[in-house]
Amino acid sequence: MTAPNHQWRQSKDLLMRAVTLACAILVVMPLVLVFYHIVKEGFTSINWAFFTQLPPGPGENGGGMANAIVGTLILMVLAPLVGVPVGVLGGVFLSEYGGSRLNWCIRFAADVLNGVPSIVWGLVVYGLMVLAVVAPFRGIVKSVDVANHQVTVQNRAGVTNTFEVDAKTRLGVGEARQLRNLKTGTEVMVWYHDIQGTHIANRISPTSLWGLFTAAIIRLHNSVSGFSALAGGVVLGFMMIPLIMRTTEEVLQLVPGGYREASLALGISKWRTIVQIVVRTALKGIVTGALLALARVAGETAPLIFTVFGMSGWPHRLTEPMEALPLQIYIFAIGSYPNWWRQAWAGALILLLMVLFVNIGVRFLTRDRFKNKI
Amino acid sequence: MKRGGSHFGDRIFKWLTLLMALAIFALIALIGYELAANSQPSIHKFGWHFLVSSDWDPTNDIYGALPFILGTLVSSFIALLIAVPISVATAVYLTELAPLWLRQPLIMFIELLAAIPSVILGLWGIFVMVPWLHAHVFPFLRSTLGFLPFFRGSDYGPCMLAAGIILSIMIVPIITSVSREILRSVPGLQREAAYALGATHWEVTRIAVLSYAKKGIFGAVILGLGRALGETMAVTMVIGNLPQFVPSLFQPGSTLASWIANQFTEATSDLFYSSLFELGLVLLGVTVVVNIIAQLLLKTFAGPGVKPQH
Numbered sequence: 001m002t003a004p005n006h007q008w009r010q011s012k013d014l015l016m017r018a019v020t021l022a023c024a025i026l027v028v029m030p031l032v033l034v035f036y037h038i039v040k041e042g043f044t045s046i047n048w049a050f051f052t053q054l055p056p057g058p059g060e061n062g063g064g065m066a067n068a069i070v071g072t073l074i075l076m077v078l079a080p081l082v083g084v085p086v087g088v089l090g091g092v093f094l095s096e097y098g099g100s101r102l103n104w105c106i107r108f109a110a111d112v113l114n115g116v117p118s119i120v121w122g123l124v125v126y127g128l129m130v131l132a133v134v135a136p137f138r139g140i141v142k143s144v145d146v147a148n149h150q151v152t153v154q155n156r157a158g159v160t161n162t163f164e165v166d167a168k169t170r171l172g173v174g175e176a177r178q179l180r181n182l183k184t185g186t187e188v189m190v191w192y193h194d195i196q197g198t199h200i201a202n203r204i205s206p207t208s209l210w211g212l213f214t215a216a217i218i219r220l221h222n223s224v225s226g227f228s229a230l231a232g233g234v235v236l237g238f239m240m241i242p243l244i245m246r247t248t249e250e251v252l253q254l255v256p257g258g259y260r261e262a263s264l265a266l267g268i269s270k271w272r273t274i275v276q277i278v279v280r281t282a283l284k285g286i287v288t289g290a291l292l293a294l295a296r297v298a299g300e301t302a303p304l305i306f307t308v309f310g311m312s313g314w315p316h317r318l319t320e321p322m323e324a325l326p327l328q329i330y331i332f333a334i335g336s337y338p339n340w341w342r343q344a345w346a347g348a349l350i351l352l353l354m355v356l357f358v359n360i361g362v363r364f365l366t367r368d369r370f371k372n373k374i
Numbered sequence: 375m376k377r378g379g380s381h382f383g384d385r386i387f388k389w390l391t392l393l394m395a396l397a398i399f400a401l402i403a404l405i406g407y408e409l410a411a412n413s414q415p416s417i418h419k420f421g422w423h424f425l426v427s428s429d430w431d432p433t434n435d436i437y438g439a440l441p442f443i444l445g446t447l448v449s450s451f452i453a454l455l456i457a458v459p460i461s462v463a464t465a466v467y468l469t470e471l472a473p474l475w476l477r478q479p480l481i482m483f484i485e486l487l488a489a490i491p492s493v494i495l496g497l498w499g500i501f502v503m504v505p506w507l508h509a510h511v512f513p514f515l516r517s518t519l520g521f522l523p524f525f526r527g528s529d530y531g532p533c534m535l536a537a538g539i540i541l542s543i544m545i546v547p548i549i550t551s552v553s554r555e556i557l558r559s560v561p562g563l564q565r566e567a568a569y570a571l572g573a574t575h576w577e578v579t580r581i582a583v584l585s586y587a588k589k590g591i592f593g594a595v596i597l598g599l600g601r602a603l604g605e606t607m608a609v610t611m612v613i614g615n616l617p618q619f620v621p622s623l624f625q626p627g628s629t630l631a632s633w634i635a636n637q638f639t640e641a642t643s644d645l646f647y648s649s650l651f652e653l654g655l656v657l658l659g660v661t662v663v664v665n666i667i668a669q670l671l672l673k674t675f676a677g678p679g680v681k682p683q684h
Contacts, residue, residue, distance in 0.1 A: 013574040020467035023460045024480060027550065030543045031487040034498045041501075086394045093391035108669060109398045115597075115665035116405065116658065117604025119631045123654040127408035138644065187644045238401060245398070271387035299491025302606040302635055326493045330607060333497045341501070348494045359489045363482060 035352070042349030045342040055312055055328065061339050065347045067314050068328035071229070072298065072351075074315060075308075075324055078233025079297055083240025084290050090241070091248025091286075096274050107249075110242040118239065122303035125235035130226035130307065138189040144182045151179060153188060163190050227309035227321040235307050236297040243296065247289030251282045288362045295358035299351060301326035325351050409655040416648035424652060430617040432642065437649035439630070439656055441619040445534065446629040446660070448619075449609065450602040452538025457546045458595050464546075465553035470579045481554075488547035496611030499540045504531045504612055507539070512624060529624035532614035537629070540608045545598040552597055556590035556675065557583055593671030600664040604657065606631040630657040 049064045056063030094103050131138075139155035152162045165179050182188070255278050263273040279286070304310075309321040310331065329347040332340035416424065416437065427438025464484075468477055508531045519525040560583050568582035584591070614626020615636045628636070630653050641647050 009574050009577065013576040016576040016579075017471055020463045020471055023463035024467045024472070026460055027464045027487070027546050028480065028483050031483055031490070033502070034490060034495065037498055037502050038494065086397050089391045089394035090397060091395075093388075093395040097388055097391060098395070106395050106398055108673075109402060111669050112662060112665050113398060113401060115600045115604070115661060115668075117606065117631055117661055119604065119606045119634055120405065120409070120654050120658050120661075123412075123634070123651060124405050124408040127412045127651070128404065131412070189644065241397060241401065245395070269381070270384045272383070274387070295489065299489075299493065301491070301493040302631070305635060305638055326491060326607075329497060330493050330611075333493075333500055333611060344497055348497050351491060352494055355489055355491060356486060359486060 038345060038349050038352055041342070041345035042347075045346035046349065050343075050346055054314070055323070055332075056339055056343065057312075058335070059337055059339075063339070063343065065325065065328050065343060065350075067311075068323045068325045068347065069350065071308065071315055071322045072325040074229055074318075074322065075232050075236055075304075076294060076298060078229065078318075079236035079240060080290065080294060082234055082237025083244055083293065083297075086237075087241045087244025087290070087293070088248050088286060090245040091252060092274060092279065094245065094249040095252035096270075096278070107246070110245050113242040114246075117302075118300050119302040119306075121235050121239055122306035125231055125238065125303065126306035129228065129231040129234060132226075139187070141182055141184050141186045141188055143184060144179060146179055149179065151182060151188070151190070153190065165190065227307060229308055229315060229318045229320070229322040231307035232304055232322065232324065233318075235303040236300065239297050239300070239303070240290075240293040243293040244290055247293070248282075248286050251285030251289060252278060254285070255281045284366070288366055291358055291362055295355050295362075298358075299326055299355055301330050405658065409651055409658055413648055413652035413655050415645055416652040419645065420649075424649075425656070428617075428619070432640070432646055435643055435645050437645070437652075439649075439653055441617050442628050442630045442633045442653060443656065444619040445613075445627040445633075446603055446631070446657070448623075448627075449534060449537045449541055449613070449629055450599055452535065452623070453541035453545055453602045454595065454599055456539065456542035457549055457598060460542075461546050461549035461594075461598070462553055462591060464550050465557055466579055466584070468550075468554055469557040470583065471575065481551075484547050484550055487543075488551070492544070492605060492607040493611075495540060495544065496608035499536070499608055499612040500532075503540065504536050507531075507536055516624075523621040524623045527622045527624050532612050532626055533624050534613060534627045535623035537609045537613035537627075537632075538623070540612055541602045541605055544605055544608060545602050548601055549594050549598040552594035552672070553587075553591050556587045556594060556672075559590075560586050587675075589671055590675035593668050593675060596664060596668035596671060600661055600668055603664060604631055604661050606635050610635045630654075630660075 049062060050066075051064060051069065052066050053062065053064035054067055055065060090106075094106060098106075139153045142152040142154050142160060144151050149165050150162055151165055152160055154160045259277055259281060260273055263277045264270065268277075304324050304327045308324055308327065310327050311321045311323050315322040325347055329344045329351065332344035332347070335341075420427070420437065424437065424439050425443065426440050427436075428440045429436045429438045430441070431437075468480060472480065508529060512529055512535075515525045564582040564586055565578050568578040573581060609629055610632035613628060613632055615628055615632065616626040617628055617633065618625070619627055634650050634653050634657075637646075637650060641650060
């Protein structure tokens, strides 16, 4: 004796099965389409020149993204140097030590940090590492000496510096860009894009200890744009910290308590137990967590706009601006030259392959762990 | 027998790891400090007016955030409108209805979609998605829904609607995987009880699973919203980048994140930079609040530990 509306309920069941299946297909489609188009457009532009040559100028043909690839590889070395030690050790703390309330707060904060937009991270490290370098050059005009091409600027820290403003120097300010038109009290920034650091340092007449310090920084940085590969490494590293901390904690939690107890019962001290037994057992998981975090930040572009800024040549120093693959793809994609667009597709193919390779590789290596996760 | 040496080692190690864990709070403080400190000139000059002003005039050094705040909200809303039904349905399919052999491959595909860098999706958006929308979808929308102010007027491709669509593609994976975890954690007893009462497969899902998981799924949606609010590259490549907010979705616009990225290289004066920082501060405030709400919803959902996604 079936219920009177049995037919209707059965057909609704079938309908919803079909609808949810359709949605699942709809979800997979963009991945397939993106991959298809990138392979189709990018593959033809991949050649030996792509991996060895510098980017083409506007309207030029040929060229490659060799410097961008090198730049991204440099960042892939720098970022883990910041992210992995802090993340792993922090994860160790969350898993092995700490009171439940403190740990809950740290975990919650880490999860919120994971949600901070990458462009905000970019602004933060821009303020921390780029602006801090150029801080001496930004401030209020105290006096202008047109005859001797000098302008004295007092920066926000109250330090007064005198700069020689020659033909190659630019003054950044809303209206007045000429030394002649500069009024005292105007906010300026003195740009030295073409002059080497030691030159500038010699031209600064610091009136305080801080001024001496910043002059030394200029000399070290050898560039006054402030943008640097180091800043790029730092911002990507910062982004990795909360990710790695959480994955490390989870993996360490999976290590059976019996291991710790047996080790402690044998008289091994707690820290050795953690380092040599617990962490070693979980090492594979920790490494995969770090690799996934690395793959995640490898594709980030927005933070790089504010830190490494981009450059058309080979990277020379870590304290100078640099090109990176995602950044180069973006610049070429929004440009107006078909050759640039071809380069962008090729770059996207390489980047996508890198990211997918790590993701799929990691999944492959940990597949038995995931067998139960349906 | 206490060996002084290893006791010392224990203390050092504990403090070392504690220090590293507290780095999280240091980072939060750093973010707050850098954004607040560098926004000071702009906050000082414009005050609250910044949030409700639509003027963006670099030549006269006047800046206002309103079009970008509204643009962020609208693009994210569109993204949610598209992504939420599809994601939740997919999560339901994956946990309840899909054949077992299909589940892992599908899950892997969706997690790979999440791994695609934003700039690559943006590149595809500029050259494939937007032209296709311009040629096929927008005319259709114009002819059917053109009576609404949202779908009026012509377009040349990049627009608010395109941004909403590409955002939806980006947030589908996160909503799907978190929803999947939520649905998985619904106790089997709920399902069995419904089956025992003679419910069909879909009815079991609707009555026993979804209503139980409502709060968690809502948390997943808010998490997706948080992701959509902060997304930069794909948006800036398909939204047209104009500092305006108009009713028509076929018109270009901007979001907070896309405008900061777009204007950074054009910034000239100190006040300009400071305004960009202030936009970042507004964005941070909105994203953090949304993320906190999402985390609270997910953590207090009555199920065994749901792993929060990136």
